[in-house]
Structure formats: C-alpha cells, structure tokens
Amino acid sequence: MMNVHTHEQIKISSLYSITIKQFTSTNSFLDFPLVTKLHIPTALHASDLILKELQSKGVVINKFTLVGWLGEKLKLGVNNKEDYVTLVGSHKWPTKINGINIVIAKPRYVPDSFVLVVRYVPRELEGHFISNEIQRMIVSADRIKRIHYSYQRRTYDYRFDVKDYSEYNAVLQLGRIAIGHSWLSINKFYPGNCLTYCTKCWCIGHLRNKCNSENKCRICLENLMVDTPYMCKNEPKCAQCDGTHHSLDSQCQVIKEYKDQLKENVEDAIQKGLLQRLSLQEKLPIFELRD
Structure with a gap:
C-alpha cells in the first residue's frame, strides 16, 4: 500500500498573487474529510498567519490586497511591484500554517x-x-x-x-x-490588445474554463492524456486554420483578421468613452556618440 503525504503548495503568480492548493505526492487533488478540513485555516486567518510570520522575520510588505478561495486554491495578492519583488525574493516564508506543511513554488518567468x-x-x-x-x-x-x-x-x-x-x-x-x-x-x-484564447484547445475566442475539448499539445495539437507521458512530434499545427505553424502565430491569416477586428472594437470603445488610451512618451531624438 502506497503512503500518500498531504501538504500544501504556495505559488506566486505573475499577477502579484499567491495561490495555495492542496495536493498529494502523486500530484492529484485531495478530497479531505470534514474532520481534516476543520484544521485548514480560513482565507483571512491563513493570510494573517503568513503576513505575521513574514513580518516577524523582517520581511516588510503591505497587507495582502486580495484574499479568497478560488475553487480549491487560496489566492493572496499584492497590488504593487515592490511587495511582489519582496515576496518573490524572500527565503523567509513560513514552512507551516496551523501545523500544515507548506512549500513555496516561485514563478519561472517575469511578468x-x-x-x-x-x-x-x-x-x-x-x-x-x-x-x-x-x-x-x-x-x-x-x-x-x-x-x-x-x-x-x-x-x-x-x-x-x-x-x-x-x-x-x-x-x-x-x-x-x-x-x-x-x-x-x-x-x-x-x-498590445490581448488575444482571448484557450490553453486547452488553443483556439481563439474563448478561455479554457468554457472549453469542452480535450487538453491538447500547444505545438502539435495531439490530445494529452492524464498521467500519461507525451512526447511531442515538434510538428506545429495551427488550431485556427490547420496550417503548419503555431496556433497563435502572428502570421496566421485568422489571427491577423482577429487582431484587426479586435483593434477596431478597441478604437470604437475608446471613441465611446468606454476605454481610455495610455499617453506614451513622444519620440526622443537619437544622440550619436562621436570619437
């Protein structure tokens, strides 16, 4: 009989937020019995415990500006770059909340x-x-x-x-x-204007929470099976036009038409006062360095 050890994972996302999710050593989600759930702190309590622990170790940030459950995940967020950098760079995170072990998983990319x-x-x-x-x-x-x-x-x-x-x-x-x-x-x-696309089937126009398709490989669009290793053929296929390029390739004719329509919609919304355009700096002259 295999022993399954339950613990918690905290993930800092690119949107200045932290998520806590419960999982097992086999990476499958757990359905905790009621008696176990009673030991899991509420969202507000957990955020207070984490904040106090960080502050006690000299990690100075403002209070979390986003606290709440998202499905089985607890989201904690900050709304400024300084706090985000402090949290990502800190090695003083608590290792337990109410006796529950936690592990920090930092982002692999920069927002x-x-x-x-x-x-x-x-x-x-x-x-x-x-x-x-x-x-x-x-x-x-x-x-x-x-x-x-x-x-x-x-x-x-x-x-x-x-x-x-x-x-x-x-x-x-x-x-x-x-x-x-x-x-x-x-x-x-x-x-620029962000495309709405699905990270499940890689089609544009909807998000994965509205998708009824199977999970597909981002490159070749082959179906991905749960708990089954998959080796991509590395032969790009477009989910929009079946072309031999990536599904979000800017050279795809469907993507081009989608972006053009999106631009028109944004311009229309700006004219109606529904959106406001950011004012960028004017072009600065180039100064040549001469020996």
Missing part, C-alpha cells in the same frame, strides 16, 4: 510589468550585438527579443525582462542606454 523596451535601434545592428550591449549595462536583463510589427519601420525595438527591481528603476530614471554609437531611449513595455 510584463517588469519588461522594458529599448527603442529606435538602427536596423544595421545585429541582434546578438544588441543583446550583449544591453547585458553590459543591465546585468539582470534576460529574454531580449526584437518586437515584430505588422508594418515596416525604419528602426527596430527590443524588449527584455529586468529581474532586479533596483536595476529596473535605475534604467527607467536614466531613460537611455548606449548601444554602439547611439544613445537610445528606454521605456516601459505596454502590451
């Missing part, structure tokens, strides 16, 4: 709110040179990628994550970075 953009990069500069120059200036810079636009531009923009919050603020205050012989402006990253 868009910690992404910067270096703008108006001359097209003749190669990508690896741009990456090296950015990392020489910003040590914690990661995932440096050129932004692909649907129209031709005379210069390129590059986006990148900044994992260190002090570097993030310092670079924003400078407002510029030297690449090659040019001083180029740096701005916050403002994501």
Whole structure:
C-alpha cells in the first residue's frame, strides 16, 4: 500500500498573487474529510498567519490586497511591484500554517510589468550585438527579443525582462542606454490588445474554463492524456486554420483578421468613452556618440 503525504503548495503568480492548493505526492487533488478540513485555516486567518510570520522575520510588505478561495486554491495578492519583488525574493516564508506543511513554488518567468523596451535601434545592428550591449549595462536583463510589427519601420525595438527591481528603476530614471554609437531611449513595455484564447484547445475566442475539448499539445495539437507521458512530434499545427505553424502565430491569416477586428472594437470603445488610451512618451531624438 502506497503512503500518500498531504501538504500544501504556495505559488506566486505573475499577477502579484499567491495561490495555495492542496495536493498529494502523486500530484492529484485531495478530497479531505470534514474532520481534516476543520484544521485548514480560513482565507483571512491563513493570510494573517503568513503576513505575521513574514513580518516577524523582517520581511516588510503591505497587507495582502486580495484574499479568497478560488475553487480549491487560496489566492493572496499584492497590488504593487515592490511587495511582489519582496515576496518573490524572500527565503523567509513560513514552512507551516496551523501545523500544515507548506512549500513555496516561485514563478519561472517575469511578468510584463517588469519588461522594458529599448527603442529606435538602427536596423544595421545585429541582434546578438544588441543583446550583449544591453547585458553590459543591465546585468539582470534576460529574454531580449526584437518586437515584430505588422508594418515596416525604419528602426527596430527590443524588449527584455529586468529581474532586479533596483536595476529596473535605475534604467527607467536614466531613460537611455548606449548601444554602439547611439544613445537610445528606454521605456516601459505596454502590451498590445490581448488575444482571448484557450490553453486547452488553443483556439481563439474563448478561455479554457468554457472549453469542452480535450487538453491538447500547444505545438502539435495531439490530445494529452492524464498521467500519461507525451512526447511531442515538434510538428506545429495551427488550431485556427490547420496550417503548419503555431496556433497563435502572428502570421496566421485568422489571427491577423482577429487582431484587426479586435483593434477596431478597441478604437470604437475608446471613441465611446468606454476605454481610455495610455499617453506614451513622444519620440526622443537619437544622440550619436562621436570619437
């Protein structure tokens, strides 16, 4: 007979939130009997216990701004970057709540709110040179990628994550970075209109909680079976048009039409006063460095 050890997992998400979920060593959800559930603290009680434990160890944050159960998961959230960075970087999390063991699972990626953009990069500069120059200036810079636009531009923009919050603020205050012989402006990253798509079947227009399809591989769209290992063929197939590209590829004609319609809807909502457009900084001139 296999022994199953119950414990708790806390996960910090990219939306400045923390989730607590119950699971077993086999990663299947548990249905605790009533007598066991009585020992699980309420959402408010659990958040207070965690906050007090963190504060007692010198981790200073404001109170959690989001507390509540989401299905079998307890969500705790903060609404500012400073607290999020503090929580993600802390190694002083409590190991138990009311005698229940907890484990911290930190995110593997950086949210868009910690992404910067270096703008108006001359097209003749190669990508690896741009990456090296950015990392020489910003040590914690990661995932440096050129932004692909649907129209031709005379210069390129590059986006990148900044994992260190002090570097993030310092670079924003400078407002510029030297690449090659040019001083180029740096701005916050403002994501475009977000697609509504399903992470279950990878079709656009709905979310996974409204999907009746089987779980599918993100790349090849083969059905994924629970507790059954799957090796992807790495042959992309589009869920929108059955083409030989990824389902959310910006070059897919269905995706292009969807984005165009989405843009029209957003513009219409702005004109009606239902949405407000962020005012971006005006284009800054490029200063050449001369020997």
